[in-house]
Amino acid sequence: MEEEKRKKLHHCGAQNIPRFTISWCLLLSIFAVPACARAFDYADALTKSLLYFESQRSGRLPYNQRVTWRDHSGLTDGLEQGVDLVGGYYDAGDHVKFGLPMAFTVTMLSWGVTEYRQQIAVAGELEHAMEAIKWGTDYFIKAHTSPNVLWAEVGDGDTDHYCWQRPEDMTTSRQAYKIDKDNPGSDLAGETAAAMAAASMVFKQTNPHYSHLLLHHAQQLFEFGDEYRGKYDASVEEVKSYYASVSGYMDELLWAALWLYKATDKEEYLRYVVDKADSFGGIGWAITEFSWEVKYAGLQVIASKLLAEKKHKEHAHVLEQYRSKAEYYICSCLDKNINGSNVERTPGGLLYVRQWNNMQYVSTAAFLLTVYSDFLQSSSQKLRCHGGMVGHEEILDFAKSQIDYILGSNPMNMSYLVGYGSNYPTRVHHRAASIVSYRESKGFIGCTQGYDYWYSRLKPNPNVLVGALVGGPDLQDDFVDRRSNYMQTEACTYNTAPLVGVLAKLLQLQDQNLDQNPTSPLLASY
Ligand SMILES: *[C@@H]1O[C@H](CO)[C@@H](O)[C@H](O)[C@H]1NC(C)=O
Ligand SMILES: *[C@@H]1O[C@H](CO)[C@@H](O)[C@H](O)[C@H]1NC(C)=O
DSSP: OHHHHHHHHHTTSGGGOHHHHHHHHHHHHHTTOSOGGGOOOHHHHHHHHHHHHHHTBOBOOOTTOSOTTOOOBOTTTTGGGTSOOOOOBOOSSSOOEEHHHHHHHHHHHHHHHHHHHHHHHHTTOHHHHHHHHHHHHHHHHHHOOBTTBEEEEESOHHHHTTOOOOGGGOOSOOOEEEEOSSSOOHHHHHHHHHHHHHHHHHTTTTOHHHHHHHHHHHHHHHHHHHHSOOOHHHHOGGGHHHHOOTTOSHHHHHHHHHHHHHHHOOHHHHHHHHHTTTTTTTTTOOOSOOSSSOOHHHHHHHHHHHTTSGGGGGGHHHHHHHHHHHHHHHHHHTTOOSSSOOOEEOTTOOEEOOSTTTHHHHHHHHHHHHHHHHHHHHTTOOEEETTEEEOHHHHHHHHHHHHHHHHTOSTTOOOSBTTSSSOOOSSOSOHHHHSOOTTTOOSOOOHHHIIIIIISOOSOOSSOOTTOBBOOOOTTSOOOOOTTOHHHHOBOHHHHHHHHHHHHHHHHHHHHHHHHOTTOGGGGGO
16 A cells, blocks of 8 residues: 555656656756756665665564575574574674664664654555564563663674674674673663664554553663663673763663653653753753764754643743754754854765764764754744754755765765665675675685685675665765775664655655646756
């Protein structure tokens, strides 16, 4: 049914109506509008972004698995510890299951669906989006074995990185690590609670029993994280060189409480967010990045949105302070902070936070900008930056510019979303994608054999990691498509997750513009 709707609308995807392209280009050159090649197929990008999560699956793959170069893996995870930890996601190009980034991935996918459910459904992708979320939450349910125990990681980064193997052949340690009362991890418990609360909203209508179960786990995990305070990387030191919790756990506790408030409407959670706003840094930290590690900007955006509802009037004073920090973040992305910092940009216009996997910050920024733009539009407000007032269109336009850069509107003419368009990274730093598919060739490939033969090969990867958003270019827009260049060519689940909602929003906009004005040259910009 949704598939049908999508097919009907699909003609609207600008790249599917080439007969108009010539006249647009002509018109565009008459009016000196740059590059007619700017119309992107957001429907295709959306479909591909969701496909990516199937490549990252660990565990027993289902009959309807679409990424067929993958097969079952990690089927004994947890066995040594006497707990079933089969399933979940590999975070990137290796085979460790890291709890914190996995939970953030699921939170962002779920947030995308709660904001843009309708648009994702019209694109025919709602089921895939829900499957991607459920693959994560099914695992969290298993990993949360009792109220105050949560399994934090399976495998360890150090031994894993000695090997270049397919997940199906994996011979590395599958040691599992947990947090509990004596070894707390409020950041991990908080983020997992946020993920499960957000996901409970996604499944509320279609699968109320599952939704309720998720909420139950989320509430317990939040209580556990709040009662037994501590950073998870002090309890599970193995994560330190990979996903250290530098910003601490206070952002995750506020974040979890806010998601629980959204999911349950229970005043106690809102009170937590309000009462601890100051002491937990919620209204103190003006920050210019949003990631698996630092949740403040996301928290501040959601808190700002509560201001629009009358029932939150009594908390307006604190919520306004959250909002002022949210605006600081949005203004910094728009380069409109005068008395504060702005996010750097490359000459090609890409937001630039840091060298290693910069794209994660671009996709989270695009998501927050899009959500904030919608909020301003629906409440008829403008953004107040020191550099001036900004309308919702300008914010969305900027978010779109970041997505378009990702999809190919950049100095390298390269799509950083793998498998999209004709020019994309072909040597993604990813063990499974870079080695012949297990389904094609079942002969065991050992640890160093993988390095010697497959990793060091100059040829493109045999399997295309469709929908992966790689680390991306450097501060000069340069990108080197080499497998050993992991800062640029590795992709992570939390890079792609925020894209899902933004792509759905841009697709809707494109469809609306085409419906309203099917011959306008201005369409080319949407
Ligand atoms: C920036 O800070 C200076 C010094 O604190 C202040 O005088 C000025 O009004 C501020 N400008 C804006 C636009 O807020
Ligand atoms: C990208 O495309 C533009 C326009 O077609 C061209 O001028 C430029 O040389 C291309 N850049 C690269 C790195 O291929």
